[in-house]
Amino acid sequence: MSKNCRVSVVVPSYNRAHILKRTLPTYLQEYVGEVIVVDDASTDHTAEVIRELMAQYPQIRYLRNEVNSKQGFTKNRGIAAARFEYIYFGDDDSIICPGTIARLLDTLQTYDADIVGAKALYALREEQIFRIQDFVAANDRLADDPKQIIDLSTMRVDFSLSYKEPLEVPFVQACFLVSTQLARNLQFDTCYQGNAYREETDFLIRASLAGKKIMYDSTAVQVNLPRTASSGGAHAGTSEDWYRSAVENNNYFLDKNYAAMQAKWGLPNSIEQMRILFDAEMTARYRAEHRYDWLRKTGLYKPLKAVKNWIGK
Structure with missing residues (x-):
């Protein structure tokens, strides 16, 4: 070695x-x-x-x-x-x-x-x-x-x-x-x-x-x-399981760490605002993923910039 x-x-x-x-x-x-x-x-x-x-x-x-x-x-x-x-x-x-x-x-x-x-x-x-x-x-x-x-x-x-x-x-x-x-x-x-x-x-x-x-x-x-x-x-599970798990784990992370993070870095948002931001992000990602899956399964997906932009909305 x-x-x-x-x-x-x-x-x-x-x-x-x-x-x-x-x-x-x-x-x-x-x-x-x-x-x-x-x-x-x-x-x-x-x-x-x-x-x-x-x-x-x-x-x-x-x-x-x-x-x-x-x-x-x-x-x-x-x-x-x-x-x-x-x-x-x-x-x-x-x-x-x-x-x-x-x-x-x-x-x-x-x-x-x-x-x-x-x-x-x-x-x-x-x-x-x-x-x-x-x-x-x-x-x-x-x-x-x-x-x-x-x-x-x-x-x-x-x-x-x-x-x-x-x-x-x-x-x-x-x-x-x-x-x-x-x-x-x-x-x-x-x-x-x-x-x-x-x-x-x-x-x-x-x-x-x-x-x-x-x-x-x-x-x-x-x-x-x-x-x-x-x-x-x-x-390994369903898409719904993954997003549900992400939200649950994020809530645990915030409950455990966010007060100390606010004290160290002076973060402006409340813990509840941070939950809302994350939930909104996960909802948007879930919808975008399922739009992509639907397009791919129907054969309508094309790797064009316009389509990618639409999926990301």
Whole structure:
């Protein structure tokens, strides 16, 4: 094992056997000593796929939960098993671009940060994954104002945007680099159930409230596979279940953290206003998703700008 190995990648997984051969190898980058896959009691052939991958990539390790226990518990198992100084939390339905781990490590050290998050892009079509550098370049949009990336007053974020330099933020998206000791001290809250929405935001906000420094580095990039290719995971149930779970978990997050967030950052909205904002956002996303599904099923969907704009209204 190389002396340069400093990072344990932790990837929780549930019923994603069909894409693991595509996603997991992308995490085996410079400075990565192991990729720990924590199987949350999948009912597909995940174990068989992982055994095949382990034969090809000895850095891959496999843990399995006896019962489905959701993201918080699953990530905590990975944290406990990690052997290296830092942990990168990956997704089983995402790939990371070459050099991402090295960039995150460099930013963490250069800025004396505790946590560094990557840019998150979302592919709409599978062919975009096979031309990943072209896809990343075509979706390189520069933010003029940090509030375009994260506005804590409304909890609105867009981590698909680039910024001219690494940016200090109160939280990042789900895939980030953190010291193993800090992860063990914080732990993920296992009370987030269903789709576990906000579980990573909870972890990161608690780090911020404790005075930890969090950076966003848009030169490090993870790309989420299209939904058509990545069934399973948090989207294993119905669409209605997912949105209901998101609202329930957001309410739990606000009840737990919002008073402390207001005290630290002087946030203008009340907790009830924050609930209303989030519920409205989820309602709009649900309607847009079902408009898209209807168009796709009827064969009327065309990847034209006008149609995309109509769907997004």
